[in-house]
Amino acid sequence: MTEPAHPQPAPGADRSSDLAEMLGYLAACWDEERRLLARQLHDSLGSSMTALTMHLALLTQHIPADNKAMRDRSAQMKTLLANIIETNRKMQLELWNDKLEFLGLKAALAELVPAWGAANGIKARASLPDDEGSYTRTQGVVLLRCAEEGLRNVAAHAGATEVEVVLDDDGEQIMLTVRDNGRGLPQHDAARESNSCHGLRLLRERARYLG
Structure with missing residues (x-):
């Protein structure tokens, strides 16, 4: 029985190589999806939160100084918006730096x-x-x-x-x-x-x- 001139790789080695290549491709796709999602959070939600903060600041200027209840509510809303903006920033960073x-x-x-x-x-x-x-x-x-x-x-x-x-x-x-x-x-x-x-x-x- 004649041996082949060039030894053939074991089937298991080919399979491992194929799986590694597929894993590399899938991981690259996951990373790209994370990058795109982080960009969407920045461009849509981030921009909206910034606009809301500016609108709230403008409205606060028109609250009478003696209306403590409204000023307290405005301060609470400002804090809430700041927390949402910070949470959004952290989510973006976890998805993509x-x-x-x-x-x-x-x-x-x-x-x-x-x-x-x-x-x-x-x-x-x-x-x-x-x-x-x-x-x-x-x-x-x-x-x-x-x-x-x-x-x-x-x-x-x-x-x-x-x-x-x-x-x-x-x-x-x-x-x-x-x-x-x-x-x-x-x-x-x-x-x-x-x-x-x-x-x-x-x-x-x-x-x-x-x-």
């Missing part, structure tokens, strides 16, 4: 890490390279998503008081590290966690797809 698109990965990480730390009551800092680096849009998105998912896991499971996000780029290899001073995953729970932490598994596959 415009700094990634316009200023680059370093700027996006520099904003993400301290904001996450303030929101979770954890001391957080980002250690970033001096140079911006020439990352493709896909690379930047995946690295930012990895940082976000890593921080989410720290908040949910680590019980940490300090966390550091480190981006290393020597020109040939890019490494993103999220380290904290919390508790690690107990060895007997590792298998269960590997089955349940779909977010981390998805990011691992996305990073593998990038090469």
